[in-house]
Amino acid sequence: xxxxxxxxxxxxxxxxxxxxxxxxxxxxxxxxxxxxxxxxxxxxxxxxxxxxxxxxxxxxxxxxxxxxxxxxxxxxxxxxxxxxxxxxxxxxxxxxxxxxxxxxxxxxxxxxxxxxxxxxxxxxxxxxxxxxxxxxxxxxxxxxxxxxxxxxxxxxxxxxxxxxxxxxxxxxxxxxxxxxxxxxxxxxxxxxxxxxxxxxxxxxxxxxxxxxxxxxxxxxxxxxxxxxxxxxxxxxxxxxxxxxxxxxxxxxxxxxxxxxxxxxxxxxxxxxx
Amino acid sequence: xxxxxxxxxxxxxxxxxxxxxxxxxxxxxxxxxxxxxxxxxxxxxxxxxxxxxxxxxxxxxxxxxxxxxxxxxxxxxxxxxxxx
Numbered sequence: 001x002x003x004x005x006x007x008x009x010x011x012x013x014x015x016x017x018x019x020x021x022x023x024x025x026x027x028x029x030x031x032x033x034x035x036x037x038x039x040x041x042x043x044x045x046x047x048x049x050x051x052x053x054x055x056x057x058x059x060x061x062x063x064x065x066x067x068x069x070x071x072x073x074x075x076x077x078x079x080x081x082x083x084x085x086x087x088x089x090x091x092x093x094x095x096x097x098x099x100x101x102x103x104x105x106x107x108x109x110x111x112x113x114x115x116x117x118x119x120x121x122x123x124x125x126x127x128x129x130x131x132x133x134x135x136x137x138x139x140x141x142x143x144x145x146x147x148x149x150x151x152x153x154x155x156x157x158x159x160x161x162x163x164x165x166x167x168x169x170x171x172x173x174x175x176x177x178x179x180x181x182x183x184x185x186x187x188x189x190x191x192x193x194x195x196x197x198x199x200x201x202x203x204x205x206x207x208x209x210x211x212x213x214x215x216x217x218x219x220x221x222x223x224x225x226x227x228x229x230x231x232x233x234x235x236x237x238x239x240x241x242x243x244x245x246x247x248x249x250x251x252x253x254x255x256x257x258x259x260x261x262x263x264x265x266x267x268x269x270x271x272x273x
Numbered sequence: 274x275x276x277x278x279x280x281x282x283x284x285x286x287x288x289x290x291x292x293x294x295x296x297x298x299x300x301x302x303x304x305x306x307x308x309x310x311x312x313x314x315x316x317x318x319x320x321x322x323x324x325x326x327x328x329x330x331x332x333x334x335x336x337x338x339x340x341x342x343x344x345x346x347x348x349x350x351x352x353x354x355x356x357x
Contacts, residue, residue: 053356
């Protein structure tokens with residue numbers, strides 16, 4: 001058996017509405033140094049879904065290679081409503097995204113309605129309202145939200161197809177700030193629904209992603225953690241492995257934490273004195 | 274965003290200049306584009322990878338040929354870009 005072989009243990013896919021994703025890592029396309037780096041990192045991450053933003057066409061970019069050329073056709077595109085501070089702007093952006101991607105591919109939307117420029121924390125009330133309206137229109141909504149269990153439950157009521165609590169502010173690299181809230185979110189959302197919980201924002205390094213998955217989170221979404229790394233390609237690989245490792249550890253069922261030692265070697269058969 | 278004065282793209286001129294707001298900037302067209310599709314051609318924007326709003330209303334791809342444009346219109350042309 002070669003050292004690179006790895007037994008494949010079974011896992012269920014990540015289900016978001018009608019979609020089935022093999023990878024539990026979702027990556028963003030922002031802040032890469034160039035399109036080649038974007039393309040390589042998307043591929044190396046093993047992700048099946050990728051986020052994009054909707055912005056005005058720049059005349060300098062007309063005719064050149066663009067993001068459209070580097071996203072593999074089999075990847076699901078998740079347009080976001082980043083930069084929106086109101087429900088109306090969010091809905092307008094979602095409609096533009098649907099027009100861009102067509103009625104079939106264009107139903108997915110990452111609902112982001114920001115409440116504060118410095119923290120980029122979501123405006124919770126507006127996010128819930130935007131989700132409610134878009135879900136009624138038939139969008140598959142994946143809202144970005146605070147790590148507040150009540151808000152996550154309200155999003156379920158609003159018809160969200162995923163809830164995406166932040167680990168920490170976007171791009172902060174702080175990792176999971178409030179694991180207790182995240183654990184409560186997992187418990188309370190699962191008590192009511194099969195909607196996946198996906199940690200989105202604030203992941204800094206591989207152990208953050210692994211930790212989220214070990215807690216039982218359904219998936220992790222990240223952008224800056226990879227794109228901002230010194231070697232983005234290497235970090236994409238690290239994150240792919242971290243999400244898998246954390247997921248396997250969760251499914252394997254860890255040992256309990258104990259205050260005192262339990263010997264690993266047998267007590268019987270000790271050499272007599 | 275700076276777009277040039279677009280001249281003579283549609284055959285004989287003489288109908289006069291029209292001014293429209295494209296992605297927040299004033300652009301002069303001479304002669305005036307007959308339709309939204311003409312306008313997009315004049316701007317050399319790849320039509321498959323964009324979505325367009327005219328005066329706050331999304332104009333679906335299929336309606337671009339038949340959609341008129343007029344003096345004072347506000348046009349937004351958007352596409353997908355990198356984001357998290």
